[in-house]
Amino acid sequence: MMTPHIEAASDAFAKTVLMPGDPLRAKFIAEHYLDNVKQVNQVRNMLAYTGTYQGVPVSVMGSGMGMPSIGIYSWELFTVYEVEHIIRIGSCGAYSPELNLYDVLLADRVFSETTFGTVQNGDPNPFRSPSPELNQRLIQSAHALSLPLKTGTVHSCDVFYRENSQDFQRILHTHQALAVEMEAFALFHNAQVLGKHAACLLTVSDSLVTAEAASPEARQTAFTRMMDIALHSIAN
């Protein structure tokens, strides 16, 4: 056992890890996109796999939901497994009427009212940024594949069920946050503290503006576009 949460040997991960929230998504990606796949973690069912994509080594691991969970896994990947790049691939809820269901959104900044940064190292700044290099690669990759990609501020929220469902309007207007998810801030914080690289690609799975939610089939199509952008950025 290398860490309290990951049993993989110290050389079991590639330098780049894709992190969906759901460990079964990690399994799906490994089985459908990667070659030469080996499962490298099963502790707490937080499945992780390493394989190759177009000959380039890549790992995929679930992050779980929320900042405490991705905070643990990303820290251990960066520090114990010498991972250099983590690309979160997740879903988000739209705050902005300009985002449509199934759009793919690249976070170029995250806002959060979480205590994660303050507790981790005393940094109270409510904003974190992704790696400009990784974002640039992802934008170029979307361009090369002729896939539409939006960019903007994302709200990383600690609470999924809020008492006041209209609260999002305030965050949209005060911080220009186009959408909400629950992990990017902690991932970007850890990458910044450790001198590593992180990015976050999201598909819009529901809208707080219209209360629409994606059907499972359409979610899968949008997910495929996001995966193509992420994998192309690693292999090219």
Ligand code: HPA
């Ligand atoms: N809230 C938080 N995280 C999410 C949402 C949401 O509405 N949709 C997808 N991830």
